[in-house]
Amino acid sequence: MEAVLHNKDHGHAGADAHSESFIRKYIFSTDHKMIAKQFMVTAIIFLFIGGAFALFIRWQLAYPGEPIPVIGQMLPDTWVNDAGAVTAEWYTQLLTMHGSIMIFAVIIPLLVGTFGNFAIPLMIGADDMAFPFLNMVSFWLFPLAGVIMMAGFFMEGGMAAAGWTAYPPLSAIASYGQTLWIVSLFLIGFSSILGGVNYITTVLNMRAPGLKMFDLPMTVWAVFITAIIITIGTPVLASALAMLFMDNFLHTSFFQPENLIVPTRDMTRTAGGGQPLLWQHLFWFYSHPAVYIMILPGMGVVSDVISTFARKPLYGYRAMVFAIVAIAFLGIIVWGHHMFQSGMNPLLGTTFMVSTMVIAVPSAIKTFNWLGTMWRGKMEFTAPMLNAVAFVSMFVVGGLSGIFMASTPVDVFIHDTYFIVGHIHYVLFGGSLFAVFAGLHYWFPKMSGRMYSERLAKWHFWITFISFNGTFFPMHILGVGGMMRRIFDPTVYDFLKPFQPMNEFITINAMVLGFAQFLLVINFGYYWFYGRKAKRNPWRANSLEWQAPSPPPHGNFDRPLHVYRGPYEYSSPESVQDYLPQTTSPEELEEQRRHHERRLEQQNTAEPVN
Amino acid sequence: MLDWLPENVSVFGEGVDHLFRLIYYISVAIFVLVNAIYIAFIIRYRRKRKGEKAYHYHGNNLLEFSWTALPFALFLFLAFYSDGIWEDIKYSEKTPNPDLVVEVMGQTYLWHFRYPGSDGIFGRRERGLISTTNPFGIDPEDPNGKDDVTTINSMNIPVNKTILVRLSSMDVIHSFFLPNMRVKQDAVPGQWVDIWFNSIKTGEYEIACAELCGSGHYLMRGVLNVQSQQEFDTWIDEQYTTARAALANAQETTNE
Numbered sequence: 097m098e099a100v101l102h103n104k105d106h107g108h109a110g111a112d113a114h115s116e117s118f119i120r121k122y123i124f125s126t127d128h129k130m131i132a133k134q135f136m137v138t139a140i141i142f143l144f145i146g147g148a149f150a151l152f153i154r155w156q157l158a159y160p161g162e163p164i165p166v167i168g169q170m171l172p173d174t175w176v177n178d179a180g181a182v183t184a185e186w187y188t189q190l191l192t193m194h195g196s197i198m199i200f201a202v203i204i205p206l207l208v209g210t211f212g213n214f215a216i217p218l219m220i221g222a223d224d225m226a227f228p229f230l231n232m233v234s235f236w237l238f239p240l241a242g243v244i245m246m247a248g249f250f251m252e253g254g255m256a257a258a259g260w261t262a263y264p265p266l267s268a269i270a271s272y273g274q275t276l277w278i279v280s281l282f283l284i285g286f287s288s289i290l291g292g293v294n295y296i297t298t299v300l301n302m303r304a305p306g307l308k309m310f311d312l313p314m315t316v317w318a319v320f321i322t323a324i325i326i327t328i329g330t331p332v333l334a335s336a337l338a339m340l341f342m343d344n345f346l347h348t349s350f351f352q353p354e355n356l357i358v359p360t361r362d363m364t365r366t367a368g369g370g371q372p373l374l375w376q377h378l379f380w381f382y383s384h385p386a387v388y389i390m391i392l393p394g395m396g397v398v399s400d401v402i403s404t405f406a407r408k409p410l411y412g413y414r415a416m417v418f419a420i421v422a423i424a425f426l427g428i429i430v431w432g433h434h435m436f437q438s439g440m441n442p443l444l445g446t447t448f449m450v451s452t453m454v455i456a457v458p459s460a461i462k463t464f465n466w467l468g469t470m471w472r473g474k475m476e477f478t479a480p481m482l483n484a485v486a487f488v489s490m491f492v493v494g495g496l497s498g499i500f501m502a503s504t505p506v507d508v509f510i511h512d513t514y515f516i517v518g519h520i521h522y523v524l525f526g527g528s529l530f531a532v533f534a535g536l537h538y539w540f541p542k543m544s545g546r547m548y549s550e551r552l553a554k555w556h557f558w559i560t561f562i563s564f565n566g567t568f569f570p571m572h573i574l575g576v577g578g579m580m581r582r583i584f585d586p587t588v589y590d591f592l593k594p595f596q597p598m599n600e601f602i603t604i605n606a607m608v609l610g611f612a613q614f615l616l617v618i619n620f621g622y623y624w625f626y627g628r629k630a631k632r633n634p635w636r637a638n639s640l641e642w643q644a645p646s647p648p649p650h651g652n653f654d655r656p657l658h659v660y661r662g663p664y665e666y667s668s669p670e671s672v673q674d675y676l677p678q679t680t681s682p683e684e685l686e687e688q689r690r691h692h693e694r695r696l697e698q699q700n701t702a703e704p705v706n
Numbered sequence: 707m708l709d710w711l712p713e714n715v716s717v718f719g720e721g722v723d724h725l726f727r728l729i730y731y732i733s734v735a736i737f738v739l740v741n742a743i744y745i746a747f748i749i750r751y752r753r754k755r756k757g758e759k760a761y762h763y764h765g766n767n768l769l770e771f772s773w774t775a776l777p778f779a780l781f782l783f784l785a786f787y788s789d790g791i792w793e794d795i796k797y798s799e800k801t802p803n804p805d806l807v808v809e810v811m812g813q814t815y816l817w818h819f820r821y822p823g824s825d826g827i828f829g830r831r832e833r834g835l836i837s838t839t840n841p842f843g844i845d846p847e848d849p850n851g852k853d854d855v856t857t858i859n860s861m862n863i864p865v866n867k868t869i870l871v872r873l874s875s876m877d878v879i880h881s882f883f884l885p886n887m888r889v890k891q892d893a894v895p896g897q898w899v900d901i902w903f904n905s906i907k908t909g910e911y912e913i914a915c916a917e918l919c920g921s922g923h924y925l926m927r928g929v930l931n932v933q934s935q936q937e938f939d940t941w942i943d944e945q946y947t948t949a950r951a952a953l954a955n956a957q958e959t960t961n962e
């Protein structure tokens with residue numbers, strides 16, 4: 097099996113940078129590193145689109161009905177009213193597209209598409225993915241899906257407007273923008289499965305000689321387990337989407353009961369007899385595991401970054417692996433916690449509350465092990481480390497807010513309020529996105545062959561970190577105050593009026609947060625081409641990718657690899673240095689030690705004895 | 707932070723708030739503890755010169771075991787502790803005998819309320835009969851339904867009485883949210899869900915929709931009037947009179 101997989105059609109033995117046409121190299125590339133960069137660039141473009149949408153949402157919430165400054169008048173009149181203020185229709189499209197884009201076109205492609213593609217072959221010492229062609233298809237489905245999702249803009253009725261959760265009947269009776277949303281998600285699911293199969297096969301079959309499963313870095317473990325979740329969960333989403341498509345486009349009734357009173361649609365063709373809650377079960381059966389798709393790779397990256405920059409072995413490596421496996425398994429049986437107030441039998445609420453409380457345990461285990469890794473370390477706070485450290489702290493907040501919602505009686509009050517929005521952003525922005533930042537900075541030298549500006553990166557980190565907390569922490573307070581999510585104008589309600597200053601505060605922070613991201617783009621964009629040349633192993637890290645040249649050529653490694661140990665042997669007494677690469681053979685190690693001793697002796701004899 | 711909660715005026719709301727407070731204090735304690743350790747580590751274990759070696763240590767099984775077992779015990783305790791209150795709020799077999807049953811029907815973007823007529827009996831209803839003019843789908847053949855009282859966006863209830871709300875929707879999913887009562891329940895078309903509460907204080911409170919139901923979602927506001935029994939009786943009597951008058955009127959026009 098292994099031999100077959102290694103002997104691929106574009107057959108290269110080791111690294112030979114043969115010349116390729118521009119199209120083969122930059123567009124329809126099958127090289128995992130190029131595909132990773134394509135995922136990265138596309139996702140960052142979507143990050144800015146989704147971010148702009150969020151700022152329009154925030155403007156409206158802070159200053160309801162007031163014209164958008166500067167650009168308000170320039171926007172199309174399907175979006176804004178005559179004065180240039182956001183309309184309720186556009187607002188609903190904005191919140192739907194913001195959520196959908198950020199989840200499906202930013203976080204998943206960055207964590208799974210970018211890091212999965214870039215790191216897996218390099219970290220396991222392979223020359224490429226098992227199925228490079230599928231990999232290319234997996235990428236190209238993604239921008240296609242992104243464009244389709246937003247194409248509703250050109251349709252009557254605009255883009256999808258039923259929330260990223262698309263609960264029917266609202267989504268079933270919606271116009272073409274929603275249909276496109278469904279098609280788009282279907283394609284993204286397809287892309288995910290292609291990627292998932294690829295990652296699983298690659299990790300199982302293409303590891304360098306000597307590399308055992310329990311010597312894999314956490315990033316690889318995390319993406320591997322994530323890929324398994326993807327292949328289990330996504331088909332369920334696909335079938336749900338197929339049914340919703342038929343309800344929406346062909347007037348079937350999987351999710352629609354009889355006699356819905358909808359003046360805007362011809363309902364005589366809809367027979368009824370469906371169940372709206374069926375969608376929620378199917379959707380969350382995928383989408384709860386999907387939230388772990390969005391955090392596990394981040395946890396993996398953060399584990400590697402913290403260990404590298406603390407110069408310490410990862411604390412409790414096996415416990416960390418088992419915690420991921422436990423999260424993946426338990427993640428399949430907790431979906432009902434999104435449905436406590438949905439009208440499903442409250443007895444199920446009890447069961448799902450118990451399973452949800454239990455799933456918080458592996459999250460706690462991971463947190464304590466990160467603390468353990470830092471304990472008695474020698475930490476160096478480079479940009480990747482800062483972002484990783486922020487990840488842990490923010491993830492604790494997100495995990496704890498999860499406990500509130502897991503408690504069904506408390507969830508009665510905070511369900512569908514801004515408390516949920518706070519939770520989401522602490523885990524997805526404070527968690528996943530900070531992990532993305534950590535990983536991007538960490539592998540930047542390997543990806544580009546150059547160093548980013550540490551100074552700019554630190555500015556980016558601090559501004560992001562502070563304005564992130566200023567934006568999202570107060571949302572918990574809004575939620576405690578009862579402010580519903582997805583409302584266009586909170587001032588309609590008397591009980592929400594006192595919160596208007598807080599909404600303004602959030603919006604100001606959100607703007608700072610949004611504009612701070614240009615620092616990242618400037619840093620990466622400029623130093624990608626003009627930065628100082630990076631060494632092979634600038635962080636003095638152990639894992640295999642740092643044995644390849646920076647940037648690695650087509651085929652990755654310029655010499656055969658053999659793996660002797662795990663990736664976390666930092667500060668090992670066996671080595672004279674503070675790190676011990678996985679590939680250093682015992683003979684080389686012995687040689688190093690002798691060399692070191694000789695040098696010490698020379699120093700001693702050279703010193704005048706008095 | 708919990709001072710921001712809207713005033714609680716319901717019986718089981720006390721339980722919800724109590725649990726909220728409990729989890730809040732536990733969370734703050736965990737947060738402070740973890741972050742204190744964290745910040746201490748960040749300050750203390752910095753690298754001072756290049757190549758400096760850290761402590762080479764892979765972990766400790768006893769510690770792993772204890773930080774698995776302790777959170778496990780804590781979270782399971784929270785689950786079982788919460789469940790008692792949850793059962794009181796939502797389990798149908800634990801619902802107290804209601805003093806008043808009100809049917810609530812969500813429609814984009816308003817709330818319909820229906821009270822039984824002076825006979826105390828709801829008329830028969832059927833999903834198939836629902837229309838814009840007959841939001842509850844009341845059977846016109848059933849005499850019991852003729853005097854039923856319906857209102858829009860305004861709900862009156864007597865104080866200190868157990869109210870059973872029977873909830874559904876005409877079109878898309880809505881969520882019946884009474885912030886001051888700590889009540890939230892989705893209204894699902896094609897399905898009736900019962901939810902109860904008991905208000906301990908008179909006054910005017912707000913009703914909101916908590917589930918995205920379209921671009922007018924934010925407009926789906928209603929008013930809940932919690933009245934003394936006396937005031938409520940006067941109010942409902944007025945409604946009976948108007949309902950009877952309307953009925954008589956309708957019969958007259960058909961007789962002519």
Ligand code: HEM
Nearest residue numbers: 387390391433434456459495498499501502511512520523
């Ligand atoms: C300690 C672990 C966690 C627990 C106990 C937990 C619990 C919950 C619960 C109970 C809900 C439903 C709340 C409601 O709608 O009323 C929820 C929502 C959510 N959680 Fe978590 N969660 C945890 C971790 C995470 C992580 C790691 C992520 C993602 C990276 C995440 C992402 C989300 C999202 C996106 C939603 C909102 C979905 C929506 O309605 O739009 N959660 N969480």
Ligand SMILES: [Cu+2]
Nearest residue numbers: 384387431434
């Ligand atoms: Cu979930």
Ligand SMILES: [Cu+2]
Nearest residue numbers: 880915919926
């Ligand atoms: Cu509604």
